[in-house]
Amino acid sequence: MHTQLQFKAWFTDPDPDAEPDDEVSRPVVGWRESDGAAMVLDAKTGSVVPAAEQEGFKSVEELPDTRPLGVVPGNGWRITQTGKGPVGGPARPVAAFLVYADHVVPVMNLPGRGDYSGAWKARGWRLLDPDS
Structure with a gap:
């Protein structure tokens, strides 16, 4: 590409x-x-x-090129917050993954309060396998 x-x-x-x-x-x-x-x-x-x-x-x-290279469907993957009890709090479904040259960002939904300038922060979240 x-x-x-x-x-x-x-x-x-x-x-x-x-x-x-x-x-x-x-x-x-x-x-x-x-x-x-x-x-x-x-x-x-x-x-x-x-x-x-x-x-x-x-x-x-x-x-650095900050544009995504592509989008991959979420296919049942979920994420949960870390540090929210033994299970990690309620899991949220991943709609898609934005694929960049050096990382991947899960997309759950649009940010609240109309703030679309921020990026998803991996700190505080954990990716869960669809089978877990």
Whole structure:
């Protein structure tokens, strides 16, 4: 499966109140064909410029791909909270699993109170086999 790599260019923070080790980042928007230099948007001029030629340039970093690779049905798996008595409290059915490059996240339902920005936290939950 093809994933799109993403990169950030890091610069020293130009804010006069910034500490010497404070950094800011700008997304890399492309690569110069002639030499492969990372290009960033210069907000002041509205043009695309080489990151390494900008004041305060420090480095370019590849960002981890955080998009799911796929979804797998829950197939009877359940999860329960850990530390809730000997059985672990009531088990909740898993609707599906989101599969990422380096981990899997069970999906039970949408978060409450309209907060859809958070991620499922494995701490405090235990995955139960469908046959248990």
